[in-house]
Amino acid sequence: MVTNARDELRAIAFWADALTADEAERARRGITERQYPAGAYICHKGDKLDPWTGVVTGLVKISAISASGKAITFAGIGAGGWFGEGSVIKGERRKYDLVALRTTRLAMMNRPTFMWLFDNSVGFNKFLVTQLNERMGQFIATIEHDRLHDPTARVARNIAWLFNPVLYPRLHDHIEITQEELALLAAVSRQIVSRALKVLEEKRLLRAERGGLTVIDVDGLATYEGD
Numbered sequence: 644m645v646t647n648a649r650d651e652l653r654a655i656a657f658w659a660d661a662l663t664a665d666e667a668e669r670a671r672r673g674i675t676e677r678q679y680p681a682g683a684y685i686c687h688k689g690d691k692l693d694p695w696t697g698v699v700t701g702l703v704k705i706s707a708i709s710a711s712g713k714a715i716t717f718a719g720i721g722a723g724g725w726f727g728e729g730s731v732i733k734g735e736r737r738k739y740d741l742v743a744l745r746t747t748r749l750a751m752m753n754r755p756t757f758m759w760l761f762d763n764s765v766g767f768n769k770f771l772v773t774q775l776n777e778r779m780g781q782f783i784a785t786i787e788h789d790r791l792h793d794p795t796a797r798v799a800r801n802i803a804w805l806f807n808p809v810l811y812p813r814l815h816d817h818i819e820i821t822q823e824e825l826a827l828l829a830a831v832s833r834q835i836v837s838r839a840l841k842v843l844e845e846k847r848l849l850r851a852e853r854g855g856l857t858v859i860d861v862d863g864l865a866t867y868e869g870d
Contacts, residue, residue, distance in 0.1 A: 648672075655699050655750045657723060657812050661766030673756025678748045685741035685749070692737050694751035697725040701747025702824060707739045718781060719744075719801060719828040721818065723811045726778075728771055731757050744824045777809045793869030794831045798839035801829045802849065803865035806858050819855040843867070 649667035652659040655674070659667055676699065679685055686692040688707055703720040717739060720726050730737055731754055760767040781804055802825070805811070805818055822840070826833045840851045848864050850857040858864065 656697055656725065658725070658767070658770045661770045662760075662764060663766070666760060666764045666767065670752065670756060670760060674750050674752045676748060676750050678746065679743040681743060681745045681747075683743045685743060685747075686737050688738060688740050689736050692727065692741075693731065693734075693754040694727075695725065695731045695754070695757045696727050696752075697750040698722050699748040699750050701749075702744040702820065703747060703749075704742045704744050704827060705739050706742065714830055716801075716828055716830050718778075719805055721805050721811060721814070721820075723813050725774070728757075728775065732761065744827055773809060777807065781807070781810075794829070794835045795839040795842050796867050796869045797829045797831060798825060798836055799843055799848065799864040799867040801825065802843075802856065802858065803861050806861045806864075816859075817855060817857045821854060 647664070647667075648671045649659050649662065649664060652662075652667050652671045652674075655676075656670075659670070662670060679701075685696075685703065698720050700722050702722075703724075703726075705717040705720065705726065707715050707717070718726075727737070734754070761771070784800065784804075805820070806814060806816075822833050822836045826836045829836065831839075840849070840856075843849050843864065844851055846863070846867070848858070848860045848867065850859060
């Protein structure tokens with residue numbers, strides 16, 4: 644039962660515990676929710692999207708098209724993940740596309756509320772530093788994995804990123820995700836994903852199930868480089 648602002652906020656934001664009661668109240672008042680159908684663009688590269696955004700339910704792909712026409716996937720954001728703080732702080736246009744891979748409900752904190760927390764909340768700033776540091780590590784790994792020739796490794800690392808314990812602390816060992824969604828995140832075909840899952844299952848790194856995955860060894864997935 645929701646009894647106060649922090650409890651209500653905690654239902655959609657794991658970082659609520661870092662806030663004081665007054666900060667949580669202000670944060671909750673500054674958040675609205677919006678739903679997007681599968682395949683919908685939340686924003687295009689170059690759009691101005693002011694709110695700081697969290698995924699309540701669903702799955703979002705952060706991607707872009709290079710000057711040469713190559714599609715680049717930066718990250719997949721699952722339920723519980725919050726993103727876009729860099730763009731909000733700088734007040735700049737987005738440098739990537741945001742696409743809902745399935746029906747997705749987003750929590751959107753308006754920029755004035757975000758900036759107030761940024762200016763006044765010690766707990767919120769500690770969370771942001773941790774989040775930005777983790778994202779930096781993820782994007783550095785993206786550059787490395789994008790150069791790997793083994794598509795199974797690309798699939799493995801995209802799965803591992805969805806189980807990051809810092810970015811998704813409420814996620815345990817199971818996620819509902821389809822092979823089509825994994826193919827979009829890893830920028831490979833569904834057939835390649837199917838073969839990759841069989842290999843990773845044989846390596847006892849995960850267990851493929853109908854409509855989802857159970858991860859057995861997330862570190863093994865994160866470091867997998869192929870045979």
